[in-house]
Amino acid sequence: MRVLLIGYDPDTVDFSDPALPPGLDAEKIHTGIALALKQMRERGWKVDHCFIHPDATAAAAVKQQVMSETYDCIVIGAGVRLWSRHIAVFEAVINAVHKAAPQAMIAFNTRPEDSADAAERWLPFSQDRPSS
Numbered sequence: 662m663r664v665l666l667i668g669y670d671p672d673t674v675d676f677s678d679p680a681l682p683p684g685l686d687a688e689k690i691h692t693g694i695a696l697a698l699k700q701m702r703e704r705g706w707k708v709d710h711c712f713i714h715p716d717a718t719a720a721a722a723v724k725q726q727v728m729s730e731t732y733d734c735i736v737i738g739a740g741v742r743l744w745s746r747h748i749a750v751f752e753a754v755i756n757a758v759h760k761a762a763p764q765a766m767i768a769f770n771t772r773p774e775d776s777a778d779a780a781e782r783w784l785p786f787s788q789d790r791p792s793s
Contacts, residue, residue: 668738693773720753
């Protein structure tokens with residue numbers, strides 16, 4: 662299984678935005694991402710990570726990464742989908758994934774640390790996969 666985790670580069674996020682959770686910072690996100698990647702590797706998956714910026718470059722970055730490998734599941738980080746200020750970036754990311762990797766399942770985490778669980782919900786051999 663090969664999984665891709667897509668999320669904003671924490672060093673490009675404006676943490677003063679009141680829409681973001683209080684106390685959130687780049688260090689916490691980097692720590693969570695490192696844990697997520699470790700958990701995925703411990704499950705025996707090949708895993709890649711794609712940092713994007715909250716701007717018009719996101720879709721091209723996602724497309725380039727997604728076309729470089731064949732992914733079984735692509736996890737899109739909560740920051741990408743929940744930050745309403747950048748809803749157009751989220752839409753562009755979803756459309757880039759859909760076009761470049763139609764075979765891949767798409768999953769959403771609620772924080773970096775639950776990315777492995779998000780992917781597992783949709784991978785073919787998961788017992789916790791929701792029924793269709």
